Amino acid sequence: AAQTPIKIMVGGIDKQIYLPAKLAAQLGFFKEQGLDVELFNSTSGSQAATALLAREVQGVVGFYDHTIDLQSKGKFITSVVQFAIAPGEVVLVKAADADKLKDPANWKGQALGVTGLGSATDFLTRALAAKAGLKMQDYTLVPVGAGDTFLASMQQGKIVSGMTTEPTVARAVKNGTAKVGIDLRTPESTRAALGGDYPAACLYMDRAWMEANKETAQKVVNAFVKTLKWMNTHSPEEIAAQMPKDYYAGELDLYVQGLREGKPQYSVDGMMPAGAPESVLSVLNSFSPNLKGKTIDLAKTYTTDFVVKANATN
Amino acid sequence: MTETTVTAPLVTDGRIETAVQRMRRHQRLVLALRLAVLVFLIGGWEFGVRLGVIDPFFFGQPSGIVTKLIDWTENGTSIGPLWKQIWVTIYEAGAGFLIGSAMGILCGIALGRNQLLSDVFSIYIKVANSIPRVVLGSIFIVALGLGAASKIALAVVMVFFVVFANAFQGVREADKNLIANARILGASNWQMTRAVVLPSALSWILASLHVSFGFALVGAIVGEFLGAREGMGLLIATAQGSFDSNGVFAAMIVIAIVALLAEWILTMIENRLLTWRPDTTVNE
Amino acid sequence: MTETTVTAPLVTDGRIETAVQRMRRHQRLVLALRLAVLVFLIGGWEFGVRLGVIDPFFFGQPSGIVTKLIDWTENGTSIGPLWKQIWVTIYEAGAGFLIGSAMGILCGIALGRNQLLSDVFSIYIKVANSIPRVVLGSIFIVALGLGAASKIALAVVMVFFVVFANAFQGVREADKNLIANARILGASNWQMTRAVVLPSALSWILASLHVSFGFALVGAIVGEFLGAREGMGLLIATAQGSFDSNGVFAAMIVIAIVALLAEWILTMIENRLLTWRPDTTVNE
């Protein structure tokens, strides 16, 4: 069926945490649903969110916490399918002081790397610090981006610890720059670190658009749920084989290793875990001044309607 | 045909008076018009927001921006006091501007004066100019670290090419007669460059410097975007990351004020350097 | 003192021959030197990597870059065939270049010719020039969408200011005698602009166009960084995200080639426009 293309923007299409987006396209699941999906890339998550709010795209693959943050600013966006049930982020610590730095309580007076201020890594690092009893002025956050700049900053000693995702993690560990400090790739370790669930990567849409285009939204969700199920039943090697090889730049084994270690983060059915939104809100509340005095209607930040239907038909 | 005694020139006669008055009136008019434009723009913006035509979520709102600016000056920003951020960015942009324009002028003159050098190297300069600055930014951070150096380098590459292009062309445009004359009067190569080529390229170079400081600021800010601990760029990035349009625009206004100050200083220097010129104002 | 018959000029005499030969030799020398520089740079880079002085993880490796380029041409990139990405970026940069330089020339001439306009508006242009392009990029995406328009707009704002500054100054530098002469010969304002002001500002404008295409490319690519589904910028972003330095550099080389092609076209146009000029090569 010829229809206007659905535009979905991904805040880093080559990032493993957002892998289902590209995978769905590669596997042809959108076409299967009769959808014409165009995937856009942006190097910044907030840029993607802005594009959604400007109605330039109909969906964004990004972090669930954006939905809460934006509601506090009067914009209603809704997660329609969860890709991940954990943040998928990893706190890397300088290899030399790994043991000490694993405990956020020891971050006092240190420079901590995040990809950007206002980004999810920023939120999570603050949450971890807050949980360990540190105040904002006890540590410095340094936005160092991801990739090369992150590694260089750590090698040059500008940061002693920092939060990032695959494939930076595999790189840093492999070349001995850093060790894994806190692993937020599994729901269990996330709960241990943050005191609750923190589901992250998801597809969110503008609530008004979603309600006006339920049918289309359903098809998109169908495709993603099918992708998640496919991922659950295939090995990391098989998943990697589906991805464009530019995404791993010849170093397939590192990519596969990242997928293997990160596998627990992916949702198998796209459902929002029970109680997770409340947990995310409380984590955000633990440090964020933006949410002070605002009441958030969590029910509007996510919906499981589509996922439930998708699981029923698939 | 009778010779009258030559009366002393009366400078204070009616016409010269009026000329001065006319100039004053012109200045007042200009100021009024500038203000009118400003009021129109800002008023239209605020009004557009209030009428719901412009979405303040994306485009901010003048009143909100002012509130934000007051808040920043009084309580500091999320990353420290405002003046500190401004200073960091001025420092980076200023250093980048100085280094970049010095390099641009030097290379421009060297290549402009030497045909072989220009034949060999100008192609590489063209290539270098097409490298996206954002990519260079990452490379600089890797090579020079997160500190001021990488931002300065980025400001340098923003400035260099514009200044180079103008200095190069300015040198080439130097009047052939003047060059011949200087040569015959005995000028060495170096004297030629100093006494003929530089002065004739000066208006070219100055024209490029006028855009360049703005570019240096842009370079410094992009650098801060890519990774920094302080500076206006970080302030903007933070504001963008937290969907705070007013913050973004407030920071941009601060930057604009810095740019205008730099422009003002540059104009002063320019006037001093170009005293020898006939009035450049158009009066046909 | 006797009058010999005027012999027809012998163009093919020895000296002119040698002049042509000398030019050929010069061209060969230039080519050789250019190659030497290239070989030196690339060789040094490759060597540095092999000796372990340069970390290929950050800075790539020439041989790897070549492999990557071959791979892209043969098998296409992750987002489609290479030529398609190139074309998208050329289109965006080209359109931005044309629009930006047209606007720059128009505004430069208008403000250069009209004192009041320039007094009132040049301050705003200075302010606008200090706005970080990355921020503008976000604004353009909101205002113009994710398609080519926002990238073109970004390229436009990269190009505009450089061209504007030069056109403006070029207009002001127009020879007062020539303006007076044209006025007396009966030129209207518009004829003056066309017949005197434009030709004398031409070398200024062309000088700015030479840097501008590079800037337009940069603008288009930054735009693609901020949000796109194809184009060289996306290719670079993907390569950066996956630690593929070779990919980053390969894309930059492709862009550089585009820039050189544009430069070549521009030089052709320039030569055609400036036939009236005495040789600008420095021969003192």
Added chain:
Amino acid sequence: MSAIASPSAVALKNVARRFVTPSGDVLSALEDFDLSIAPGEFMAVVGPTGCGKSTTLGLIAGLARPQGGEVTLFDAPVTGVDRRVGFVFQQDAVFPWRDVLGNVMAGPLFRGVAKDKAEATARDWIIRVGLKGFEHHHPHQLSGGMRKRVALAQTFINNPQVLLMDEPFSALDVQTRELMQEELLQLWAQAKSAVLFVTHDLDEAILLADRVAVLTTRPARVKSVHTIDLPRPRDVATLRYDERFIAIARKISDDLREEVLRARGADARGH
């Protein structure tokens, strides 16, 4: 000064033009300057170098405003550049980006003449100033004298009613100069222009003009005006031995010498 109180093509009354010198002083180029030229009159102006001749022409052409007094063209005050005026500048002012033909055609084209008509007239003028064969040369490919001739053709082609010429023939050899003088006189007779002709060549001034004005050293005023009542057409070769010619020449020369000596004296005392 001149008895004609009747309509004047150009009139300067009490005109003052002053410049601010680098030291901040005021330099008076013209002061109490009075001169009037009747329609159809040929007025030559001679004066010491740097006295203010070019400045005067600039005021008449409307390229600058006087600080005092009044400049009128056909009894209307000059407020800007007037189309009825033609001006051959002292310095090069041909358009370097136009070839000879383009330069000569410029005036007619600016004034709305059709292109082929303008070109035909221009080609005619190019022949008259002896530049046939150089139609497509650009100014930098011409000699100094040839550029001057382009400027002459450029001005003559417009048939100006008031013709201002600032040392137009000084870069030409004797014969070409004679040729140009002939062309000028012919144009003048046809178009009945008022001509203001600045020259340093007294013979030329006397040969061409109805009246010769001698200017004083800075600040320039009109020192004396000499009416040349030699019959036209005049011929250099014979005139040179004409007594009246010699008498006038001597008078003008004496006036001028006096001024230059005064200037030199003033210079020696500091100016």
Added chain:
Amino acid sequence: MSAIASPSAVALKNVARRFVTPSGDVLSALEDFDLSIAPGEFMAVVGPTGCGKSTTLGLIAGLARPQGGEVTLFDAPVTGVDRRVGFVFQQDAVFPWRDVLGNVMAGPLFRGVAKDKAEATARDWIIRVGLKGFEHHHPHQLSGGMRKRVALAQTFINNPQVLLMDEPFSALDVQTRELMQEELLQLWAQAKSAVLFVTHDLDEAILLADRVAVLTTRPARVKSVHTIDLPRPRDVATLRYDERFIAIARKISDDLREEVLRARGADARGH
């Protein structure tokens, strides 16, 4: 042509200088050009406008290369600009960004003279060319004749051994011109320079020169060289009525007229 086969300050042998015209043809400015000037000799050059006089001076100064033949300075081939040469250009070539003093000082400073010494000499020369009081004016604040005098001072101050002058006095009034001629002759006598003096004023040529060369129309060759054996010091006022003067003047004038007529004829036939 000249009997002196002995050392020459300037010699052009068989020189050819050609330009490519816009139509792609070759325009010969000089062809088979032979001329030699002895050290200390004052040579005037006259010729039809556009024949190739400035081109010749440019070749001697080393600003351009001939396409054929040889140009020598003191018997050594010219390979570039030579410091012993002084050149007063036909067109303005003073530095617009330097004031009068700076312009006049330029030569000595370039040649390594101490600043205060250079300034003292420059001030002296400024007085000699009658520009006292204008030391700090910039060129755009001077009249055409004044700029020319700056150029003269700029060149004279260097005491060049070979002095090339391209219509240097044509923008000056009669008296100032005489003054400059005196200065030139004085400099020439002191420095024993060889002078090559281009002018359109035959009187001036005869008044100043040891020999006067008449050039042919394009392509320029030396048509005739006239030795002026009038005793020095010469005085214009009396010379004008001297028979020998009149005879020489007539001869040169005839030669020149012939050339100009030939040129005009050639023009009429198309060039």
